[in-house]
Amino acid sequence: MNLTLWIAAGLLGAVALAGGVSKTFIPKERLAAQHGGEWTQGASPGFIRTLGVLEILAAAGLILPAVLDIAPVMVPVTAVCWVALMVGAMITHGRLGQYGLVLLNSVYLALAVFIAWGRLGPWPFGG
Template identity: 50%
Template structure:
């Protein structure tokens, strides 16, 4: 199960690193031109950058603390943070009636919840 948790955390980290980096690197106008990012029209550029920064930090927090064996409790905390981000994302997409995006949010939420459960519980790094 430890290997499965590493794989899940790595996949989550890759997804959120890419998504967060895109939000940080591109202006709001370019992001909102994409059909997958239409939700960004209702948010300020600063808030979009904040969401991107949270996603990048969570991606780093899923891997580096455990890999370097420095405060590995940050791994499940990062996963819990992503659960909260996905709850907010699902609520935003529900308000906009974007059902396909909600499914993606729920899948990512579930994966993050499994990582949090495993790393807080029976497969912690302690």
């Protein structure tokens, strides 16, 4: 199960990194023109970049604490924070009628719940 939790954290970390880099470095106009990026039309560039930076930090928080063995409890804490982010994403995409993206966000949410449950419960690091 430890390997499965690592794989889930790696997948979620890759998703967070890709989303974070795009929101941080791609201009708002280009994001708004892509499918799934329509929500950025009503958001300020600073808000979009802030979300991007948070996603990059989430990518780091899902992997680095355990790899470096420095406060590995931050992995499940980051996963719980990702759950909150995905709830917001699901609400946003739902309001725009983008139900396919709501479903995708729910998959990411489920991965985060799995990581948080596994690392806070039966399979903690160093346990």
